Amino acid sequence: MRFLELKVPPVALFMLVIVASYFCAQQLSTAAIALPYKLIILGVGIALSGVVGLSGIWEFRKQKTTVNPIKVETASAVVDSGIFGYTRNPMYLGLFILLFCVGYYFQNIFSILLSFVFVIYMNQFQIKPEERALEQLFGAEYVDYKQKVRRWI
Known part of the structure; x- marks a missing residue:
C-alpha cells in the first residue's frame, strides 16, 4: 500500500472525511447518539483547531520552510x-x-x-513517510526532535 504514501493531500482527505461524516449522519440514523452541548463543542473545536493548525503554519513561515505536505524533500529546517x-x-x-x-x-x-480513521490513515500514509524523509534530510537533529516531542499530543 506504499502507493498511497504522500499522495492524498491532507486537506483533501479532511474534506472527504467531512463529506463521509455528513453522509453517515444523514443516512445511518441507527447510529445516532444523544450527546450534550453539541454547539458548544463545535464552537470550541473550531476555535481550538484554528489556533493549533494556524500556529503550526505560523512557525513554518517564521522558519521559512515549506508547508506542502506532499513535497517533504523541500523542507529546509527542523521546526x-x-x-x-x-x-x-x-x-x-x-x-x-x-x-x-x-x-x-x-x-x-x-x-x-x-x-479516528483519519488519524490512522494519516499515521500510515502521511506522517510515517514524512518522518522517513525528514530523517534522511536532517539526520540526528530530526531523530532527537522525535524523541523529545510526541507525534500527536
Whole structure:
C-alpha cells in the first residue's frame, strides 16, 4: 500500500472525511447518539483547531520552510519552536480536532469514528513517510526532535 504514501493531500482527505461524516449522519440514523452541548463543542473545536493548525503554519513561515505536505524533500529546517514543542503535527492535529467536533455535532457514532480513521490513515500514509524523509534530510537533529516531542499530543 506504499502507493498511497504522500499522495492524498491532507486537506483533501479532511474534506472527504467531512463529506463521509455528513453522509453517515444523514443516512445511518441507527447510529445516532444523544450527546450534550453539541454547539458548544463545535464552537470550541473550531476555535481550538484554528489556533493549533494556524500556529503550526505560523512557525513554518517564521522558519521559512515549506508547508506542502506532499513535497517533504523541500523542507529546509527542523521546526521545533512554538507549538512544535508540544506536537510534531499541529496542522494534522487541528484537522483531527475539527473532524472529531463535527462528528460530535452530527451526533452520529460513525461520524465520530471517522475522525479516528483519519488519524490512522494519516499515521500510515502521511506522517510515517514524512518522518522517513525528514530523517534522511536532517539526520540526528530530526531523530532527537522525535524523541523529545510526541507525534500527536
